[in-house]
Amino acid sequence: MPFTFLFAEVDVTSPFPQYAYLGFDYDPLDYYFIPGLRRPWNDGYLTPVFFERGVLLYYNNHPDYSVKLTSFSSGNIYHQGKPMFSWGFGLNRGGLLFMWLGDLAEDFTAEKERDRKRFLASNVASDHDLVSKFYRSQLPQTPEEAFQESDNEVKVFDLKNQFDERIRRDFGLEISKIDIDRLTDYYRPPILEDRDQIFNAYLSLTKYLLETLQTENLKKALIARGVLESALKGLGSLKLLELFVKTVLGLPGEKTIMTPLYVLYDLRILQGHLAIDSFAAKYDSCKDRLQADRNLSDLSFFQVVVQALIQCFTTLLGYPVPQTMGSG
Structure with a gap:
């Protein structure tokens, strides 16, 4: 049933139906409680979806793919030299990989259905931790956060x-x-x-x-x-x-x-x-x-x-x- 958050009604029984076809598990409360994620003009887009870090092993060892970690807490997958995800992914302090729900919808096109299923198999419950260079660079509070140097x-x-x-x-x-x-x-x-x-x-x-x-x-x-x-x-x-x-x-x-x-x-x-x-x-x-x-x-x-x-x-x-x- 709906609950009250900052005087607004939020229905958590049917969160973000526009993304339901993806099949990913996520916690809609992350979107409402973690600073910087709410976007009234694009509701639910910046909801974090979490995955086991091991999903990267397939791509790190496949001859047509490579995993590039631009820092210890951010990176992307490349297919024949081209980025697989528009904005990459984050790696949090608990070792989980996370991406934005809206990005997943845009990146997992019909041509990438096998990749969606591979990530779906590695989808895990949220641990509510976004601390990473990825999070700070995606939602910067200072110019330094927007243009962070690598640490790896x-x-x-x-x-x-x-x-x-x-x-x-x-x-x-x-x-x-x-x-x-x-x-x-x-x-x-x-x-x-x-x-x-x-x-x-x-x-x-x-x-x-x-x-x-x-x-x-x-x-x-x-x-x-x-x-x-x-x-x-x-x-x-x-x-x-x-x-x-x-x-x-x-x-x-x-x-x-x-x-x-x-x-x-x-x-x-x-x-x-x-x-x-x-x-x-x-x-x-x-x-x-x-x-x-x-x-x-x-x-x-x-x-x-x-x-x-x-x-x-x-x-x-x-x-x-x-x-x-x-x-x-």
Whole structure:
């Protein structure tokens, strides 16, 4: 029966009949109680509909689809490079995916009936939590909320590209073998609290951030600044980058700066040894070095690692302006 909300009659026994054909379960009270959702000119459009996050697995592993998480709490699905949803989706603090009821009506056209049924099978009851970058960007209260920066791997890739470009501009030096934008088209973010998914993501991040380094160019730049060639023998890409940061870029405290990259490399090594007896101790060591709680879940620690990488490349990108330009 109807109830009174702000002196208006709301019939919750037959909410938003224009969307009934979709078949989704939702709580109409969310629309009336959660700030910013009511739209008298388009009643019910911004009603959140919730889904199990696992629905993304199909698309993340299908060759014709990809899942792009623009932050830890927002993203979209792409089909052959084109967005599947006009406005994407949110990921709330409880790990549920949510979208607006009106958007679902517009995006699930007849051609996407299979996708609608797939989402319908993953539809769950509302937990009434919309806290996410998606929610704040869709209903912004400030310009900063409307144009939010990413807080996940997308930000890492962007900063890495900016760093490579600045080195190219300041020193005429190519330090990466390939534009990381091309590689990230194939990057598969971890979707669930699943150790294999998460450690495979560490493997991919290591490939993109470290294994693409032009070690020979780094060596040439170091030798040009007085480092003996004999001192560079046997050094891998990460050690060479660390020496480059200290000798060429002149950044102080380089070990602290580089710690996230060393932790990432060690996690990549652990990726191939998930079942060994020493795994737990080595994994704890990685958490300790980033000052993270050892009891964090794998997915929560993954977010810590990514945040640390963002800080790492932000610091690297801010190196002092060199007094002399060119490759030396």
